[in-house]
């Protein structure tokens with residue numbers, strides 16, 4: 001409240017000062033004009049006094065010039081240099097009132113000139129300052145009184161006047177003053193009201209602004225908390241799924257072993273269910289891990305040359321069996337892609353495609369699933385890849401279509417029960433596509449079928465890789481290397497194998513798997529012990545975990561390669577890696593490893609690697 005009153009006073013004073021400064025300016029011009037006018041009057045109305053043959057300028061002219069200058073100059077100077085101050089106002093009021101006196105004198109006390117007094121007072125009322133009116137009126141009254149007493153001609157134009165004549169004049173001045181003062185007071189009251197209102201408006205504004213500021217701060221805090229909570233959730237999911245994955249790999253590995261042992265039919269059924277559930281759980285964990293990585297912006301994409309045609313054909317091959325089992329026709333028309341080669345992340349492209357084809361098969365009971373491919377040229381040596389997965393399945397109602405790309409969203413509860421799934425696949429695919437500047441569009445009608453179209457701009461790979469004669473792309477290598485056709489000789493029994501692996505469960509799993517295949521494995525818990533073991537004993541093969549304490553798998557391999565280069569027998573080293581990325585595999589190969597198996601290790605992969613690297617010499621000869 002006090003603030004508001006002070007602010008009102010401040011505004012009131014500022015307004016007063018502004019009006020006073022404007023009035024000062026008006027008076028600066030007026031005083032100058034009056035000075036000139038008084039000089040003209042002195043020349044015209046008070047003519048030269050003739051004294052014999054000599055003539056001189058009348059004393060009134062000098063009085064007008066000198067006195068006028070004395071009055072006008074200080075007042076004008078004050079108006080210019082100190083506008084709006086009480087001092088300027090006082091000096092100007094004195095000058096203006098005195099000008100009335102000077103002009104009355106210069107016109108020989110003409111009664112008409114007395115009107116100047118009323119004009120002056122009216123002008124001075126512009127200041128809205130009663131004190132100034134009183135001051136000017138006082139000066140005028142005093143002037144009339146003094147000159148009326150001793151020099152009545154100069155003020156009343158008569159040589160003899162009544163000593164009370166000045167009072168009559170003063171009376172009319174007072175009469176005018178009453179109205180002027182009333183007007184000043186009214187103006188000031190209005191100014192005060194305006195200032196009050198303005199102060200109040202400002203106060204209300206300020207309080208609104210404060211409320212807005214408070215709310216904004218609250219919202220910002222809530223937003224930060226939400227972001228933080230989302231981050232914590234993402235981190236938690238990422239950590240948990242990573243942590244759960246490791247024991248899950250152990251579970252699945254041993255279940256695999258268990259399935260190959262002697263079991264009665266009920267036990268075999270139980271174990272099969274455990275394995276299937278474990279695999280489903282692992283898929284969900286991998287999806288959560290992927291999604292949290294994408295949401296945390298921690299998903300690294302590769303940029304390597306690959307042929308989209310290989311990716312599509314590889315993905316389709318994977319589903320051939322399941323489509324056949326459901327009695328669905330699965331077709332892929334890849335001619336539109338030719339042999340064009342692009343730069344990008346084939347693993348992630350494949351992941352999207354696997355999800356779309358997997359869904360198409362999952363949600364289609366009869367009919368077909370077809371994949372159409374197209375590559376259209378874009379400027380700057382780029383192409384737009386369009387992959388369309390069309391099915392004749394249950395279709396998706398329009399109202400839920402847009403939600404399917406949100407995590408954990410499924411078309412409806414009943415399909416969830418009927419078909420299973422976590423609702424993460426499309427969320428991941430959509431985000432992956434977006435990360436690669438692509439889009440996934442959906443056209444679907446319930447009961448008719450769905451078409452998912454993946455569109456993605458990609459850079460063309462340098463032409464050297466484009467020709468079919470050159471070395472296969474990493475993906476092709478990845479797909480062909482473990483194919484049984486590479487080396488059909490069965491693996492040797494009793495090979496000496498070193499397993500370099502720090503995780504005890506994985507150690508036991510590898511030993512069990514290798515023993516089952518008829519080999520005699522040793523275990524080294526870290527890279528350094530692995531190198532030492534290879535120096536002490538001759539091995540036929542090393543299975544090398546990449547992430548190990550003391551010395552990691554890559555460094556251990558480099559050291560082993562440095563030691564053994566001269567020998568004719570090159571010890572095969574196979575990486576065990578959790579990363580599926582081609583760049584990671586390339587790193588393993590660059591360190592001197594011969595191959596890699598991705599974790600969780602499938603018995604089939606291990607067997608194929610052994611077949612290739614420890615062939616049975618006897619069988620090979622025959």
Ligand code: ADP
Nearest residue numbers: 359360363395404410411421422423424425426
């Ligand atoms: P999930 O398949 O694990 O449920 P997705 O994110 O891959 O998760 O799919 C989300 C939902 O979208 C599915 O549950 C299903 O309702 C719907 N959907 C996806 N693809 C198809 C399709 N081809 N036909 C019909 N519905 C589909």
